[in-house]
Amino acid sequence: MRSHQGKCGYLRLDGYPSNELEQVSDSGIDKAFLKDQFPELIDLSDSHHASRSQQGDLLTLIELPQFQAPQHAGLTGMDPRVKNQLEALQLHPDRHLHFGRDPELPNKDTLEFNKLESFSLSLNASVWDPPSLNTLWFELVNGAYGDVYRAKALMNLPDGRSMFFNWIVSQESSQFLPLEEISAPNGRPASLSELVVQGKHLDGLRIQSTIDLCLLNDAVLEMHQMPLRDRQKEAIPST
Amino acid sequence: MNHAIISCLHANLPAAKAVLNDIDRQGIDTITCLGDLVGYGPQPNEVVELIRKRGIATCQGCWDEDIIDGLNACECSYPSQLAERRGHLAHQWTDDQLTDENKSFLASLPTSLRRDRLLFVHGSPNSQHEYLLPDMDAFAALERVETAGADILFCGHTHQPYVRELRDGSIRVRLQNADHECDQGEELTLPMRKIVNAGSVGEPRHGSTNATYVIHNDATDEVEIKEVPYDVGRTCQAIVEAGLPKVFAWRLSHGFEFAEQAEDASHVCER
Numbered sequence: 001m002r003s004h005q006g007k008c009g010y011l012r013l014d015g016y017p018s019n020e021l022e023q024v025s026d027s028g029i030d031k032a033f034l035k036d037q038f039p040e041l042i043d044l045s046d047s048h049h050a051s052r053s054q055q056g057d058l059l060t061l062i063e064l065p066q067f068q069a070p071q072h073a074g075l076t077g078m079d080p081r082v083k084n085q086l087e088a089l090q091l092h093p094d095r096h097l098h099f100g101r102d103p104e105l106p107n108k109d110t111l112e113f114n115k116l117e118s119f120s121l122s123l124n125a126s127v128w129d130p131p132s133l134n135t136l137w138f139e140l141v142n143g144a145y146g147d148v149y150r151a152k153a154l155m156n157l158p159d160g161r162s163m164f165f166n167w168i169v170s171q172e173s174s175q176f177l178p179l180e181e182i183s184a185p186n187g188r189p190a191s192l193s194e195l196v197v198q199g200k201h202l203d204g205l206r207i208q209s210t211i212d213l214c215l216l217n218d219a220v221l222e223m224h225q226m227p228l229r230d231r232q233k234e235a236i237p238s239t
Numbered sequence: 240m241n242h243a244i245i246s247c248l249h250a251n252l253p254a255a256k257a258v259l260n261d262i263d264r265q266g267i268d269t270i271t272c273l274g275d276l277v278g279y280g281p282q283p284n285e286v287v288e289l290i291r292k293r294g295i296a297t298c299q300g301c302w303d304e305d306i307i308d309g310l311n312a313c314e315c316s317y318p319s320q321l322a323e324r325r326g327h328l329a330h331q332w333t334d335d336q337l338t339d340e341n342k343s344f345l346a347s348l349p350t351s352l353r354r355d356r357l358l359f360v361h362g363s364p365n366s367q368h369e370y371l372l373p374d375m376d377a378f379a380a381l382e383r384v385e386t387a388g389a390d391i392l393f394c395g396h397t398h399q400p401y402v403r404e405l406r407d408g409s410i411r412v413r414l415q416n417a418d419h420e421c422d423q424g425e426e427l428t429l430p431m432r433k434i435v436n437a438g439s440v441g442e443p444r445h446g447s448t449n450a451t452y453v454i455h456n457d458a459t460d461e462v463e464i465k466e467v468p469y470d471v472g473r474t475c476q477a478i479v480e481a482g483l484p485k486v487f488a489w490r491l492s493h494g495f496e497f498a499e500q501a502e503d504a505s506h507v508c509e510r
Binding site for chain 2: 134
């Protein structure tokens, strides 16, 4: 997307529950992160923008939760209900690739599972103690709360920054990306903050209780933010 | 003559027994313990009583100190809010379990032990809470050993065993008078000093679940870091059964190299 010269779009399609596989509700993390990185991003799930899907130079990232391999290779393996959703937007796929089957995609990302659990937690207005966040993430992706295949989050730090955390079991390390937009160090931020975890034998209660130990209360948050506000005042030149 | 140095037992009885058995098998009868007999682990009384029964010379660790004095350390003792809150949970649990007699024993421990040119401390000569990390600034490390008047400083606290030789040390002093004229400087060349960290018996964090300790030969000054396997699963089960945070068991069962560290690990609490 960064190297694309034209407009960029984003589309999140609904998945279809089947074979008792749990579906993940859309946390909005990807959209929020992409919107931060590409402020001109066109949200194609917004009906006002749907007609723009035919813009010739539009590069669109389409997300679809799908927890099982397709039965057939190529376009015939594509769920007809997904095809219908795309056609409603006048989008006609010419290829359909799947991890673990098509050599164009890294086969390390193949995940063998019969049942996937998911855990999500809204963290809006929450601010983390940074070293505690570091520990929680290390414990989470290394299996302290169950076998984690996938985890991503948007987390707020006391200095106003938000970070995108991204973990895939087959990758060697997590991705930590700062968002461009920085909140003023003045109380709790209004930006989206959320944690989503997928895996097996997840202990959501323990994840939640550990997170509770990591979040800053109002008094401690103010201790972090007051010096930042003072520095900002000093930086404003007097007239 | 060989002598053994153990540290950071952290109420882990199977690990403590395994290490003492390993030392006994080698016929070593001089053992020095660098403290932290309790904290995080599920058998605080049993470990304290084992050390008392064996009559092992022991100095006081940060956990031993906090159990006696209460948690009046400033927040700098913990590298994160999470570590602090978990530490408080473990502290409260340990405080509830320990008998008065064992608390009195911990209170009686000295902060350092000295044998000729060898100094034994838990954290550093400055404080039981100070971390002497293996990559600590060489001048600061040399200063800790030199000002304590030791040739070899034995410490623990980091849970990562290491031997660090400080060679070719020198301290240069230059005085400047009020007219900003420099007097002749003086340079003091120091002989080699050594810092030996014994790692941890009860909560290893060196990339393996094995307990660690060191053997020092006081004739040759050779140091050997020893690793001892023990029944980690048994201790983990006891942690869970005791109602301590499950993450303590998880951490122990992996022996991760990862350890939380304060931003300035050499910061000394001045409470």
